[in-house]
Each structure stands twice: as structure tokens, then as C-alpha cells.
Amino acid sequence: MRTATLLIVATILFVTGSCDSTGSRSTVQIQVTPGQAQSALDAALTRIDCPYEWAGNGPDSFDCSGLVVWAYQAALNDSQIFSDGSSVVSDATMHTLFKHNIVKIKAAEALPGDLIFITNDPEVVTHGGLVHSLQADSVRFINASSFYNVVLVDEWPLTGTVRGQWIAGYGRLLASSR
Secondary structure (H helix, E strand, O other): HHHHHHHHHHHHEEEEEEEOOOOOOEEEEEOHHHHHHHHHHHHOOOOOOEEEEEEEOOOOEEEHHHHHHHHHHHHHOOOOEEEEEOOOOOOOOOHHHHHEEEEEHHHHOEEEEEEEEEEEEOOOOOOEEEEEEOOOOOEEEEEEOOOEEEEEEEEEEOOEEOEEEEEEEEEEEEEEEE
């Protein structure tokens, strides 16, 4: 009985939604499984060396959020899985993903395919990617890099700055459904 109660509580904690004007639930966000996150990472890894393009959303060129969005849409076989805070959308910036589409997690909890958020501005997330792996003092992640102009796996220290940017946080995707 205790296990069933804990499972119900855990499910409630990771399922959120919004109500439409009638008060009925219009969307639900469900935390992706580790297998789904791994599938998104695997999809992103097939895009290594694709060119960086601002506002690129694949399949042949990407910006950072375009790669994340494309990879999760491929992994979940659904284009309408993101929230802008009020409705389900097919695209999202890294800042929108950070604010409306994740359960925030600690670096030590990050699994392959979880999201990493990077910024050079304390008010807005400006970059990010999908976690590849964690080392003792660094994180490897795949991203569409404007610095290198391609999709690549990069490695950053867990603390400090790289090119004036720092890690703002980590998250496990909450995928929207109706």
C-alpha cells in the first residue's frame, strides 16, 4: 500500500497542466523517461557536424534550441510537445524550455539526454544542449554551437565560465500532451 501511495504522489509531482477558460484541463506535461531522453540524445548525435544556423530547426542545420526541439520531436514522434506557458507549441527557445518545459535537476542527477542550460545573462537562458555524460568536474553535451558553427559534443567545467558564459542549470523535459 505504501509503494502505491508513493507512486501516486510521484506521478502527481511530475504531471502538471493548465486549465482553459472553462476550467477543464487542456494540456498535461509528463516527465520523459530515461529511455526517451536517451533516444533524443541518440537522434541529436546523428546531426554531428551539421552546420549552425540561427533559428535553424533541422534536419540539416540548427541553432541550439532547434537541435533540442528536433531531437525530442524525433524521439517522441510528435511535433506538439512543448509549452510556451499558456499553450502547446511546436517550437521553443532555450529560455522557454527552461521556464516552462522541465523539472529542474542538479548536475549530479543529469542523465544522458537531459537538458543543460547556459547563459551570459542572469535574466535569460541564452544557450544549451543535451547532456551526453558527466565527469567528476565537467559535463559533455551536444549542442549547435555558434562559436564553432557546427553541431558538436562540447565539454565544459561544472563551475566557472567559458567564453563569458556559465551553466545556468539542468532539467528533465516535461513533454506536453492534450
